[in-house]
Amino acid sequence: MANVNSAAVQVNNYSFSYQRADGSLQPVLQNVSLELEPGAFCVVVGATGCGKSTFLLSLKPELAPSGVTSGSIAAGGTALMREGVRIAVSQEFSAQTIGFVLQDPAAQIVCDTVLQELAFGLENLGMPQNEMRRRVAEVAHFFGIEPWIHLSCEELSGGQKQIINLAAVLALRPQVLLLDEPTAQLDPYATRQFLNMLSQVNRELGITVVMATHKPEEVEPYVTARLELGETAEIVERDALQSELARRKCERENAFLDNPHAVGVHNLYVRYEREQPWVLRGVNLSIQQGTIHALVGGNGSGKTTLLRAVAGILKAQRGSVRKIQDCSQAYLPQDPKTLFVCDTVAEELAEWRTLYGYDKSDEEFWLSRFGLAEYAELHPYDLSGGQQQKLALAKLLLTGAELLLLDEPSKGLDADACAELVQLLQELVTEGKTVVLVSHDLAFVSVAADKVSMLFDSEIACTESTRDFFAHNVVYRPPVRSQLYGMLRQK
Amino acid sequence: MFSMLAMQPGYLALSLAGALMCLASVDGARTALRSLIWVLPLSVVLAFVNALAVTTGETVLCWLGNRPVTVEALCFGLCSGAMLSSVLLWFKSYTVCLDSNASLALFGKSLPTINLMISQTMRLFSQFIKRGKEIAAVQLATHKAVSGGTSFDVRSKAKSALRIVSVLMGWGMEDGLIRSASMRARGYGATKRHTTYVRYHLGTADKVVLGILMVLVGVNGVLLATGGGAFEFYPVLSGFAPWHNMVAYGALLIVPAALKAREAWVWRT
Numbered sequence: 001m002a003n004v005n006s007a008a009v010q011v012n013n014y015s016f017s018y019q020r021a022d023g024s025l026q027p028v029l030q031n032v033s034l035e036l037e038p039g040a041f042c043v044v045v046g047a048t049g050c051g052k053s054t055f056l057l058s059l060k061p062e063l064a065p066s067g068v069t070s071g072s073i074a075a076g077g078t079a080l081m082r083e084g085v086r087i088a089v090s091q092e093f094s095a096q097t098i099g100f101v102l103q104d105p106a107a108q109i110v111c112d113t114v115l116q117e118l119a120f121g122l123e124n125l126g127m128p129q130n131e132m133r134r135r136v137a138e139v140a141h142f143f144g145i146e147p148w149i150h151l152s153c154e155e156l157s158g159g160q161k162q163i164i165n166l167a168a169v170l171a172l173r174p175q176v177l178l179l180d181e182p183t184a185q186l187d188p189y190a191t192r193q194f195l196n197m198l199s200q201v202n203r204e205l206g207i208t209v210v211m212a213t214h215k216p217e218e219v220e221p222y223v224t225a226r227l228e229l230g231e232t233a234e235i236v237e238r239d240a241l242q243s244e245l246a247r248r249k250c251e252r253e254n255a256f257l258d259n260p261h262a263v264g265v266h267n268l269y270v271r272y273e274r275e276q277p278w279v280l281r282g283v284n285l286s287i288q289q290g291t292i293h294a295l296v297g298g299n300g301s302g303k304t305t306l307l308r309a310v311a312g313i314l315k316a317q318r319g320s321v322r323k324i325q326d327c328s329q330a331y332l333p334q335d336p337k338t339l340f341v342c343d344t345v346a347e348e349l350a351e352w353r354t355l356y357g358y359d360k361s362d363e364e365f366w367l368s369r370f371g372l373a374e375y376a377e378l379h380p381y382d383l384s385g386g387q388q389q390k391l392a393l394a395k396l397l398l399t400g401a402e403l404l405l406l407d408e409p410s411k412g413l414d415a416d417a418c419a420e421l422v423q424l425l426q427e428l429v430t431e432g433k434t435v436v437l438v439s440h441d442l443a444f445v446s447v448a449a450d451k452v453s454m455l456f457d458s459e460i461a462c463t464e465s466t467r468d469f470f471a472h473n474v475v476y477r478p479p480v481r482s483q484l485y486g487m488l489r490q491k
Numbered sequence: 492m493f494s495m496l497a498m499q500p501g502y503l504a505l506s507l508a509g510a511l512m513c514l515a516s517v518d519g520a521r522t523a524l525r526s527l528i529w530v531l532p533l534s535v536v537l538a539f540v541n542a543l544a545v546t547t548g549e550t551v552l553c554w555l556g557n558r559p560v561t562v563e564a565l566c567f568g569l570c571s572g573a574m575l576s577s578v579l580l581w582f583k584s585y586t587v588c589l590d591s592n593a594s595l596a597l598f599g600k601s602l603p604t605i606n607l608m609i610s611q612t613m614r615l616f617s618q619f620i621k622r623g624k625e626i627a628a629v630q631l632a633t634h635k636a637v638s639g640g641t642s643f644d645v646r647s648k649a650k651s652a653l654r655i656v657s658v659l660m661g662w663g664m665e666d667g668l669i670r671s672a673s674m675r676a677r678g679y680g681a682t683k684r685h686t687t688y689v690r691y692h693l694g695t696a697d698k699v700v701l702g703i704l705m706v707l708v709g710v711n712g713v714l715l716a717t718g719g720g721a722f723e724f725y726p727v728l729s730g731f732a733p734w735h736n737m738v739a740y741g742a743l744l745i746v747p748a749a750l751k752a753r754e755a756w757v758w759r760t
Contacts, residue, residue: 062675095678107669110607112614121677154614165673172677311632331632338622338629341658356635381665399633 007074008176008208009036009059014071014081016054025068028054032071034227036210038175041202042225044212048386048414050230052212056178059210061086061094076175092125099174103181103385105161109153114145114164117153121172139171143197157299159190163197170201177201179211183218184385184412187299187440195219214386214414217481233415234486238478241485245447249467252450255290255430262289262327262403262434263310268319270302270309279305281458282319287451289324292425292435294445294466296476297455303438304334304407306455310436311405323403330401334408336392340380345372348380349395356399366394370420385412393421397428404428406437410444415483422448422488442478446470447488503573505737509744510580526580534572541568584747619659626655700750707743714739 011034017025028051036042044052057063059075070084076097079087102108111117118139122132140146143163153161162182169177179198183191199222202209213219216226217235265285271278279302287293295303308314310321311331323329333339342348349363367373370390375383380391389412396404410418418441425435425448439445445452446466453463454476462469470477507530515523542564543555551559630651674680 060676063672091675091678091681095676095681100673100676102669102673104666104669107666108673110611110670110674112610120674124674124678124681126682154618169677308632313628313632328635329633331629333625333629337662338626341626341654381661396633399635401633405632 006037007035008038008040008076009034009042009210010072010074011035011059012072014055014058014073015069016051016058016065017068018065019067028067029058029229032227032229034225036208036225038208039202039206040208040224041199041219041222042208042210042227043216043219043223044210044227044229045214045216045232046228046230047232047416048214048384052229053180053384055227055229056100056180056210056212059176059178060098060100061089062091063100095121095125095174096172097175099169099172099177101162101165101169101177101179101182103184105158105165105185108165109161112152113149114151114153114156115149117164117168118171121168125172135171135173139167142170142200143167157190159186159193162186162190162194166194166197166201170205170207174207176208176210179209181212181214181385183213183215188442189299191218195222198222215483217479217483233483235481235483236486236489237481238485241447241489244489246467249450249465253465256288256450259288259290260324261286262324263287263436264322265306265310266320266322268306268309268321269317270305270314271317278458280309280316283455283458283460285453285460285463287434287436289434290429290432291450292429292437292448294449294452295436295438295455296440296442296445296452297461301455302458303455307331307405307407307436307438327403328399328401329403329405330396330399332392332396332404332406332409334411336388337381339392339395340388343379344377345380345383345391346376348391349398352395352399358398358400362398366398370394386414386417389413390417402433404433404435404437406435408439408441409437410439410441415487418444418484419487419490422484442470442476443482443484446478447484503570503577505740505744506577507573507580509741509748510577510584512744513584513747514580515748526583530572530576530580533576534569537572537575538565538568541565541571615663619663622662623655623659626658627651700746704743704746707739707746710739711743 011032013031013033014029015027015031016029017027020026032055034042044055046052054065057065058069059073059080061080064086069081069086071081072079072083073081078089078093078097080089081087109117111120115136118136119132122135127135140149143166145163145167148156148160148164153164156164166182182198183194186194195218198209198211201207202222211219216223216232220235263286265283268280268283269278270280283302283306285306295306297303305314308331309316310323311329312321313331340348342351345367346363349367350360353359353363364373367376370393372383372387372391372394375387380388383391389409393406393409410421413421422444429435429450437445437449449466451463452466452469454461454469511523511527514526542560543558545561545564545567551561552565553560
């Protein structure tokens with residue numbers, strides 16, 4: 001067994017339990033062991049709620065959760081815990097040895113401009129100005145972000161913000177880098193860019209990386225070690241599902257062939273301000289009742305804008321959106337937290353009870369269907385990203401709306417939850433509801449959607465059935481291997 | 492600075508003019524003119540308030556019930572208004588000239604916590620407003636069949652507005668938790684000493700201007716101490732400061748506008 005000094009991260013039989021208010025223990029991690037040599041890239045996988053975040057937080061002294069612990073931890077060559085007792089480490093040492101990148105790109109940023117953000121950690125440690133300037137210049141050069149230096153952090157996209165967060169942590173030159181689901185909120189393009197940078201950091205700078213994720217297929221090419229904290233879905237090739245999918249698609253196409261149109265968009269022109277260019281220019285779209293219609297396209301192509309125009313949130317400058325008379329609708333925003341107005345999960349679902357006329361048994365049904373029953377008394381913000389997504393969906397489904405408008409419904413969901421969502425949507429449309437969704441996740445779209453519309457250059461480039469759409473694309477296709485396919489095969 | 496020290500009409504008039512000129516040269520004539528929109532009413536309002544509140548003074552304009560409205564009181568009010576406006580205009584010029592970087596450099600070393608609070612508040616203010624609008628819009632987007640509709644009386648609107656504010660507070664605090672974790676992870680609070688990244692350079696030209704300013708300030712201080720301070724509003728307007736004080740003060744006030752004018756001359760096409 002390697003001694004503390006040669007292993008970058010060493011965890012021996014680490015267990016962690018939360019202590020509840022009544023004194024009982026809620027175990028989260030049981031006898032986890034891990035040993036990483038310097039320069040390793042370790043991915044921590046497991047379903048939602050299996051303790052990935054807790055494990056990573058335990059490795060960083062300032063962020064370690066409080067509870068009942070046992071076992072020993074060492075990182076960056078120093079012991080952090082021995083036999084369940086935390087060993088005090090100076091904050092300076094910790095900041096310069098162990099770096100941590102959290103999940104939410106925007107909430108992590110402290111300063112106004114990119115330059116200040118990069119210098120933030122260095123300023124905290126009272127580094128002399130020359131040293132500070134040199135390090136900031138180095139890090140900016142490594143990531144190629146010199147053009148962004150004077151931009152305000154608010155102007156950057158989510159992916160760019162996350163890269164700034166990574167750069168700001170690296171300015172401190174840590175030996176170990178911990179990342180808690182850094183790409184969960186990013187679109188596929190930003191994810192690829194971020195992971196590219198991360199692998200460069202790992203290979204060229206020799207920094208040990210420990211990353212938690214619920215989509216291990218994205219980091220497969222870079223990984224050298226793996227820690228499984230619970231059951232994970234099998235990564236399966238798409239071909240295995242091919243025949244099943246094709247059969248279902250045929251069935252579906254025959255089912256909605258003669259359906260009337262639920263939503264009609266005619267010559268829609270939308271822009272946010274008078275001086276800005278058009279976001280949507282002459283968009284024509286019609287969506288049949290009882291179908292799952294997906295809107296796809298690159299970043300900034302106007303997908304969310306179109307969905308919001310259909311929902312009635314945005315007023316179009318020209319053109320119109322027509323919906324079936326007496327149509328009840330529900331809209332899921334990109335950030336599910338926008339929907340939460342109550343203090344507990346149970347209250348949240350009960351909020352619209354009188355307005356929409358459902359009762360407590362319905363709420364309990366959806367709670368258990370989404371696996372949130374045990375979290376009924378928690379505050380919505382205490383749930384993980386995927387659980388919040390499910391809660392928002394449950395709230396909307398309780399309204400019994402005929403038209404569902406969902407913006408990135410599969411964001412933050414692990415493979416199991418995603419497969420559940422696919423099944424759920426299919427059930428809903430067989431009942432006669434219409435679903436319009438915007439998504440970056442092509443695996444999800446290829447499996448769930450009946451029709452796909454692609455947005456490009458502020459217009460709808462094409463609208464085809466899912467089968468035809470993906471058959472002729474070379475680059476814009478769902479991934480060949482995915483955990484989602486594995487889960488669906490099991491169902 | 493001198494606007495606050497000397498309650499002299501001459502000084503105040505010059506100060507106000509100087510502040511307007513500075514703002515005009517720094518931010519454009521339009522901003523300066525637009526600021527007059529609130530400067531003038533402010534002075535007038537203060538003048539009237541003072542006139543109604545204070546009744547001493549010799550020259551009486553009119554009678555309001557049994558309270559005399561005197562010219563002196565009006566003048567005092569006008570002067571107070573002018574003082575307040577000129578101070579506010581100077582501060583406005585300050586915010587235009589010095590951005591957050593410069594303020595950080597000035598105060599960062601000594602007051603990092605307060606600096607942090609101010610910079611966070613300014614950043615997050617617009618974010619809050621955007622979020623509030625989003626929450627309100629999303630609540631409206633999910634609705635029953637059109638024929639059903641929802642009633643929108645004033646009380647329910649007010650209730651939903653209050654609710655949105657409480658949601659914003661909760662959300663903001665949640666973000667705050669994440670932000671503080673990110674700060675602690677990068678060593679915030681590790682050492683008492685803070686250094687700043689941005690470097691400001693004091694060149695020879697800067698030193699010359701600084702010298703001139705020092706001289707002018709000194710001259711003005713002396714003049715103020717000897718003859719300028721004893722202005723009496725009540726019972727009669729008297730004690731106007733000698734004219735050379737005005738000249739010295741005017742010279743001090745002209746410096747920012749003069750600097751800008753020189754720059755415009757250098758960069759002329």
